[in-house]
Amino acid sequence: MAVFQLILNWTSQAFMFLFFLTFIAFLGYYLYIKYIHMKYDHIPGPPRDSFFFGHTPTILRMMKNGEVAHDKFLKWAEIYGPVLRLNFLHYVFITVSCPEATKEILMSPKYPKEKLVSKRLFSLFGERFLGNGLLGAHNREKWYKQRRIMDPAFSSLYLRGLMGTFNERAENLMSKLADIANSKTETSMLHLLNCVTLDVIAKVAFGVDLDLLKTSTPFPKAIETCLKGMLYNIRDSFFQFNPKNRPFIKEVREACRLLRTTGAQWIHERKTAMENGDDVPKDILTQIIKSAGQENSMTKEDEEIMLDNFVTFFIAGQETTANQLAFCIMELARHPTILEKARQEVDDVIGMKRDISYDDLGQLIYLSQVLKETLRIYPTVPGVTRELPEDMVISGIHIPGGCVCAFSSYATGRMEKFFKDPLTFDPDRFHPDAPKPYYCYYPFSLGPRSCLGQNFAQMEAKVVMAKLLQRFDFTLVPGQTFDILDTGTLRPKSGVVCTVSHRNDKK
Template identity: 75%
Template sequence: MSFLTFLFTLTAHVLGLLLFVSFFAFLGYCAYVKYVHLKYDHIPGPPRESFLFGHSPMFLRTMKNDGLVHDMFLEWAERYGAVYKVNILHYVLVFVICPETVKEMLMSSKYPKDMFLHKRLFSMFGQRFLGNGLVTARNHDQWYKQRRIMDPAFSSLYLRSLTGTFNERAEKLMTKLADVADKKSEARMLDLVNRVTLDVIIKVAFGMDLELLENTSPFPKAIETCLQGMVYNIRNVFFQFFPKNWAFVAEVRAACKLLRSTGADWIHNRKMAVHGGGDVPKDILTQIIKSAQKEESMTQEDEEFMLDNFVTFFIAGQETTANQLAFCIMELARHPDILQKAQKEVDDIIGMKQEISYDDLGKLVYLSQVLKETLRLYPTAPGTSRELVNDLVVDGVRIPAGAVCIFSSYISSRMEKFFKDPLEFDPDRFHPDAPKPYYCYFPFSLGPRSCLGQNFAQMEAKVVMAKLLQRFEFVLTPGQSLEIRDLGTLRPKGGVVCAVTHRKHRGQ
């Protein structure tokens, strides 16, 4: 036998062995998927389209057709009840629409964030994304240490000191809108409020001035790319392996790298200022640095840990507030009576003042109702999840320990059983004397893991909206889409394009 023949025979045997091993590994995996199915098959839910891929083909088809997956989840909740399951490979997600269970699991610290979403958010397509930051940390002690360190940057005393910055940045938006009004052109409100909220978080959290209303920046596009990649990474675990997706996967990795490299530079410069004994602000960036506690002997993991929180606050501190503002403008433009009532409150409390004080914000009760109702219909972060530690029976259905439980504010906020005429925009639902929603409204989550920045976000939103209502009339441009776009966070699909004009006040 020649050497070539021997080599060919050996290669054929090795390939045959690999195929044999792969075949039995595949059979073993299929058996495991079947075992998982049996464990959850007593839970109601829509039929699986595929034994292996479960319901993910339905998600991808909906996304491809520019639909909203959350509407499908809502339809399933109305059809299958308070508990239903969704399958993706060997993963099972159990949707729970039950206020008592929301209270039990979200208000307690004993239910950790689940491993499925943790893995998909820790990194995207091999590039570290949110890592073990405040949103994703599963270990309670690790999370609690971060939260305790970050709390001073979100105290009421510190937030009160930010009112001036909120006013200053909002004034730049008003100047921009005044120019739009004078030119009788149109304003793409989603883009404008995106730039303002990003300007605010970069200034008050990281001490940088980018002036995004006047200057171009790669950050808005990088954030959108990361969020879009996050959706595909969660709903299609094989997304990165298809050649047609490789260009987009590369874009997502580059966007993640941009945010993390920017964070590394800003953290380094601030650390130099801290070590130099300079006067540094008590902002999020300073708190991120203090969280490492060993600035002089940092390990690589310590550096990554700081960057995790940088990216978390960079995205979460901007995206959700911008989307809330855009949806709020859209709904006020669609409801002239509500708009007029909100304008009257602003006129009565703010008048023609340019500087809105912290105390003024507390008096804008109806505007608060409008903003809360906006988040009810459009919870920009539509849900959260937890891992069940023990078997639990909900509405007569047993959910086994270890299950990933999904709690969707989008679903519960749009169900007739919790809100009368749920698709109607009605701020009076949140009147101070109205009954408070019982654990079916949680746009910032609930309990110990609720959003640390929710008061920050609502202060910022109030300042921007109060100034907008004080100065301008706005009318939606006909023909644009009023539907929702899903980028993990929810945003207006049409961009909220408005014709803007100056308000005429009494006596003018």
């Protein structure tokens, strides 16, 4: 009995001690958040939903309702001005729509990528995702080494040599569309474009034929799952602690493993070919292997970084281009005058040719304007973040260092003060003689960490769109919404379901 009483006393004391420690930790966290509020609350911003969670509930509510968080950033910017404060637990994000500050911060290498986002991109719910690859790397030296080695795979000389593959894969899409036109069935253009852009990146970057328009693979679903998981991982710190989310978290982990296992297999096959002295293309896969150092002395981390970059290019090279093309088709179908003007240019430049040349792309000026205007209203990667290590004054407001600056190209692209009638689709905004947007249009980010593959993506988009306009008419199926789905990247929620027919006025 005495022993039992002694154990009970020890348990009670331990419980009281743990309660005391928890109370001290809670009080300390409360005081720290109070200090953060006092430090940054002079900056304009919307009322917080709660003391601890800040504006997190608003963002999570929008995600649950299928809304685009950047619409809220746009509304807040119009109410509170070019600099506004948002609180998420003890983190402070300053959203900036001031062109001068955008130029200063994004164009300079002294403002690093934000650590929290980089950490959330490193792994998804414990499964390594983008790791320390080009997109996820926070350390500038590690990033710069990889970027310098990757650059040759995106030089204009190398991109010229990809025109054959762009044409070949786009022709596969045209054959599929011809079958659909002949059968007079409806089709999701987004689905077809996801297939063709994944085919392109697999062939051009990794030397692999997937032929997704004829066969099915789990890759598109895996990419979509990873991106959705990435969104929750970044915006909801407590997502993985909710038991109801465990099935989805399991799907995300399996999708990450699938992509990385596939990458490991393709890298192994390429390294074996290189070791055997076989001729290998100087493509992205070869550059990924080179970026890891000497093949015969790689560390485990070098191997992982190769897989990081594989996943980065596999996803980034497919997802954003497919979404841009789908949005473009959606808008052209809604604007017959613009569609006809773009089609006339294609007829004048391309005529009846099956193979589009690199020089042809330079003459498709109005089509370039159409694609740029698409990215203004629908930037497929809608925002970027940077750390602000030192105090700074933006639009007359003192910003203490230690916070994160967030830039939404979605918000600035839809602001009246930058673009007249911003929701009107008007490619003439990007006419060669029109005034250039001043640091309010950056769908591929800006500065040293801008998208490495932006020229690649726009060449591919032009080839696909030119062939589509050359050969087919397309009409949106009635009853669709024109809503946007936010899965980390932005995509058309409806899938852009169309009826397709052969052009009867081809020259």
